[in-house]
Amino acid sequence: MNRPSVNHATAQLHATPAPFTHIALAHGGGGQLTDALLRDIVMPRLGNPALSQLLDSGIIPGGKLALTIDSYVVQPLFFPGGDIGRLAVSGTVNDLAVCGAHPRALALSMILAEGLDRKVLERVLDSVAATAGEAGVRIITGDTKVVGSGQADGIYLTSAGVGELMGHPLPHPDHIEPGDVLMINGPIGEHGLAVMLAREMPEVESALRSDVSPLNGLIEHLRCAVPEVVFMRDPTRGGLAGVAADLAARTGLRINLEETHIPIRPEAKHAADMLGLDPLDIANEGKVFVAVRPAQAQAALHAMRQHPQGRESQIIGYVTSEKDGVCTLHTSIGGWRVLQKPYGEQLPRIC
Amino acid sequence: MSSTHAFTDNLLQRLREAAAAIGQNVAFMEVCGTHTTSAFRCGLPSVLPPNVRLISGPGCPVCVTSQGDIDRLIDLGARRDVILCTYGDMLRVPGRHGNLENARVRGGRIEVVYSSMDAVKLAQKQPDREVVFAAVGFETTAPATAAAICEAQRLNIGNFSVLASHKRIIPAMRALLTDGEIPKIKGFLCPGHVSVIIGSEVYQSIVDQFGVSCVVGGFEPPQLLSALVCLIELVVNNKTALVNQYPEAVHARGNRWALTLLEKIFEPGAARWRGMGTIPDSGLILRSDYQSFDAARRFNLPEPQEREPAGCICGKVISGAALPGQCRLFGRACTPISPIGPCMVSSEGTCSAWFKYGKSNQRTIPPAHLNELLEVSS
Numbered sequence: 215m216n217r218p219s220v221n222h223a224t225a226q227l228h229a230t231p232a233p234f235t236h237i238a239l240a241h242g243g244g245g246q247l248t249d250a251l252l253r254d255i256v257m258p259r260l261g262n263p264a265l266s267q268l269l270d271s272g273i274i275p276g277g278k279l280a281l282t283i284d285s286y287v288v289q290p291l292f293f294p295g296g297d298i299g300r301l302a303v304s305g306t307v308n309d310l311a312v313c314g315a316h317p318r319a320l321a322l323s324m325i326l327a328e329g330l331d332r333k334v335l336e337r338v339l340d341s342v343a344a345t346a347g348e349a350g351v352r353i354i355t356g357d358t359k360v361v362g363s364g365q366a367d368g369i370y371l372t373s374a375g376v377g378e379l380m381g382h383p384l385p386h387p388d389h390i391e392p393g394d395v396l397m398i399n400g401p402i403g404e405h406g407l408a409v410m411l412a413r414e415m416p417e418v419e420s421a422l423r424s425d426v427s428p429l430n431g432l433i434e435h436l437r438c439a440v441p442e443v444v445f446m447r448d449p450t451r452g453g454l455a456g457v458a459a460d461l462a463a464r465t466g467l468r469i470n471l472e473e474t475h476i477p478i479r480p481e482a483k484h485a486a487d488m489l490g491l492d493p494l495d496i497a498n499e500g501k502v503f504v505a506v507r508p509a510q511a512q513a514a515l516h517a518m519r520q521h522p523q524g525r526e527s528q529i530i531g532y533v534t535s536e537k538d539g540v541c542t543l544h545t546s547i548g549g550w551r552v553l554q555k556p557y558g559e560q561l562p563r564i565c
Numbered sequence: 566m567s568s569t570h571a572f573t574d575n576l577l578q579r580l581r582e583a584a585a586a587i588g589q590n591v592a593f594m595e596v597c598g599t600h601t602t603s604a605f606r607c608g609l610p611s612v613l614p615p616n617v618r619l620i621s622g623p624g625c626p627v628c629v630t631s632q633g634d635i636d637r638l639i640d641l642g643a644r645r646d647v648i649l650c651t652y653g654d655m656l657r658v659p660g661r662h663g664n665l666e667n668a669r670v671r672g673g674r675i676e677v678v679y680s681s682m683d684a685v686k687l688a689q690k691q692p693d694r695e696v697v698f699a700a701v702g703f704e705t706t707a708p709a710t711a712a713a714i715c716e717a718q719r720l721n722i723g724n725f726s727v728l729a730s731h732k733r734i735i736p737a738m739r740a741l742l743t744d745g746e747i748p749k750i751k752g753f754l755c756p757g758h759v760s761v762i763i764g765s766e767v768y769q770s771i772v773d774q775f776g777v778s779c780v781v782g783g784f785e786p787p788q789l790l791s792a793l794v795c796l797i798e799l800v801v802n803n804k805t806a807l808v809n810q811y812p813e814a815v816h817a818r819g820n821r822w823a824l825t826l827l828e829k830i831f832e833p834g835a836a837r838w839r840g841m842g843t844i845p846d847s848g849l850i851l852r853s854d855y856q857s858f859d860a861a862r863r864f865n866l867p868e869p870q871e872r873e874p875a876g877c878i879c880g881k882v883i884s885g886a887a888l889p890g891q892c893r894l895f896g897r898a899c900t901p902i903s904p905i906g907p908c909m910v911s912s913e914g915t916c917s918a919w920f921k922y923g924k925s926n927q928r929t930i931p932p933a934h935l936n937e938l939l940e941v942s943s
Binding site for chain 2: 234238240247395414415468470475490491492508529532542543545546547548550552554557
């Protein structure tokens with residue numbers, strides 16, 4: 215196959231966003247601008263061999279434990295399919311599990327705004343407890359701060375987690391090889407769209423529900439069946455496009471996703487169409503993107519489909535030997551386009 | 566092979582055959598931002614035969630709003646006695662002195678609304694403040710503005726007004742066909758959403774007067790392809806015609822209720838378009854009975870001053886006279902986070918679509934054994 219010429223799109227893929235003087239909301243979008251913030255501000259100051267891996271969890275020197283942390287500022291606090299408490303446990307558990315760690319304990323920090331209804335806090339913590347139970351992990355330490363009314367929006371949660379690294383080899387993007395097969399455990403875009411609809415258009419009735427859930431059960435089941443899972447990542451902010459484009463850029467290999475194989479429910483597609491958004495860019499909180507060797511693809515798919523959280527698993531793409539670090543999408547009409555990591559946040563359109 | 570695959574494959578085959586039969590370059594234009602985005606998203610440029618071009622025209626409501634109108638909105642948003650209600654994608658359009666987001670940071674009260682009625686409700690709740698609705702968009706959003714004015718009148722809400730820069734698509738299509746700078750096109754892919762309101766019949770005058778075909782199309786990739794195949798087969802058969810390929814949503818005479826409402830509140834009048842100047846009858850002006858709702862009159866706003874941002878060629882991009890890649894600011898100084906022109910702000914803008922989806926024909930051929938696996942999994 216001929217090497218593709220570097221056209222406008224690939225040149226742009228590797229372009230550096232313009233220098234910035236102030237933090238914009240879009241710097242937190244998990245897209246190219248978040249990368250720029252990490253590269254230009256965080257890494258020069260805090261970079262070290264563990265952090266510079268930029269994985270979902272950091273590996274504690276010694277190689278037996280993984281550590282991760284995440285903050286949750288979602289609005290509204292309660293949305294169809296979940297709430298900030300369920301999110302805070304699931305997000306942290308999933309960041310450990312995709313790195314091959316068995317979650318052992320969580321820490322939870324709460325920033326509460328003055329005037330918060332006691333019942334709201336109770337409901338959130340009930341959800342934290344229930345989700346932790348589901349994931350088989352306990353909150354063993356925590357912290358509480360209260361700030362003046364107006365300084366925070368109801369509740370902000372931060373959760374950290376420690377996990378024990380299990381199995382060998384551990385999933386890692388550097389293990390990706392040409393021919394590897396890419397899978398996902400079910401329909402995409404539901405968390406981001408459910409939250410966006412609840413926040414921006416509360417009057418719209420939709421069957422959409424967030425997929426937020428802890429995935430350590432599914433992942434452990436998969437790794438029992440196929441111990442050599444090459445790579446895993448939960449496609450949260452930045453969506454499936456973000457994870458796939460990132461993997462292509464990081465490995466320097468060409469990745470292709472098949473649009474017609476990517477599961478998406480009609481209600482999610484309609485909501486994304488209405489808001490003018492691309493479902494591939496939208497956050498998931500109960501999905502895992504998995505790469506396996508081709509010889510193990512069938513076994514992995516079978517194992518995932520056996521688990522309740524993986525019944526709708528699909529093979530969605532593959533890695534090729536072309537060394538251009540580009541992610542392509544083979545579209546539903548048989549066309550092709552480059553799949554990029556989202557730039558920043560996207561605004562819903564007018565009409 | 567699924568029936569959808571077979572359907573699109575058949576359309577692609579017809580597209581290729583028709584393009585080969587024409588044997589020379591042929592261009593069509595879409596005049597709807599949702600078509601632009603949908604075309605890029607499904608990789609349409611990569612399946613078009615090399616002699617077929619689909620040009621993006623003035624279809625993005627944010628993009629076509631003139632710089633002067635944007636500046637007036639931002640000035641109004643900065644006033645302390647005003648609550649300005651706007652659709653979200655207007656927030657970051659740059660004006661002479663920053664954008665609406667900056668005006669909000671400086672203390673302006675700017676509210677993002679999803680419906681014009683939210684602005685009326687806000688006016689009702691805040692009787693001591695003037696609430697202005699930034700009314701932009703084509704015939705798709707204009708009936709909602711008209712309905713809001715009717716509601717404000719019915720409820721006798723005196724502190725509600727609109728700064729209207731609504732646009733009508735057909736006069737703009739006519740202006741494009743008489744402008745020498747635009748590439749010669751053989752037909753329009755007519756906008757699905759706008760046509761739901763205005764109907765398909767109204768395009769007949771363009772077909773008759775200019776000898777270009779008009780095909781109304783939907784937004785799903787097979788619908789888009791289908792409309793394009795229809796346009797190109799008309800060229801092959803040496804015909805021009807009006808065809809409604811979106812009959813499930815678009816009726817010949819449009820939505821009578823919305824049109825009656827529009828006519829009650831607005832009358833056609835000259836409007837300023839970005840990059841296309843003032844086009845007669847291309848705007849919707851408040852009728853004399855409703856001029857008390859005109860924010861420009863209420864706040865005695867000066868006539869807008871038109872001034873394009875330095876180096877920005879959005880005006881040319883909107884009218885199809887230039888491609889985003891020809892702009893020296895594109896992707897460098899002008900990106901979605903620091904847009905200089907409106908085509909980069911709106912998710913439906915041509916520059917934004919180019920930035921996000923690229924203009925790529927890259928194909929990736931899977932190894933044979935993977936093809937088999939993909940089949941197994943689906």
